[in-house]
Amino acid sequence: MPNHHYTEVLRRDHGRSAARTHPNLVPYDDLDQSTRDYDTEQVKQAAESWLMNNDIAIAFNHFIPGAKYKIPGVGYRYFTKIFFFLGEANPAIATKPLIFDKWTQNAFYSLLLQSYPSETKDFFRGLKAPTKEGTPGEALVRSGKKLTQAYERYVFLMNQWAAELGVSAGDLELFVFGQDLRKNPSVNNPRRELWTICSGSNG
16 A cells, blocks of 8 residues: 555545546547457457456557557557446456556556555656656656556556555546646646656656
């Protein structure tokens, strides 16, 4: 479990965050034609079968470049959104898969830093400095097998911590995702708070 400071960050206003529509989504109409023509039903059935068995890593590995179910033009930051919605819609998926992108990677790095600090170097190769002053930078996840392992570890830890906090994994993920900095530039925005934890480690 994260330490007291991080726990309070996670507890605060999680209900307000969970009530929002998830902002990290791409409308179907915005996908290119090759993606829309993909056999989505086959993709759905394959992913669900692994996710219902808690085979997070197997599902992930089947959607990366070169894999059987690689979706044209779609990387892990998008296909994990598909996993997320499958988990939300299917009660038979006990361990809820989550979205893995810049903001949740920063959250994962800070979670590890406060609970399992030795693992930060297992899954991350360092920190990328902000490109614009006053904005958060990015925790850079490793590639290859380490990326798969990082996602699996993130999902299982977030599900564990969500249970301990008495919220759903989806609500917890939505909270740590934070809000658009243009709409909420305050220091209390989780995007800023979590980056402060990350950068305080000096990479």
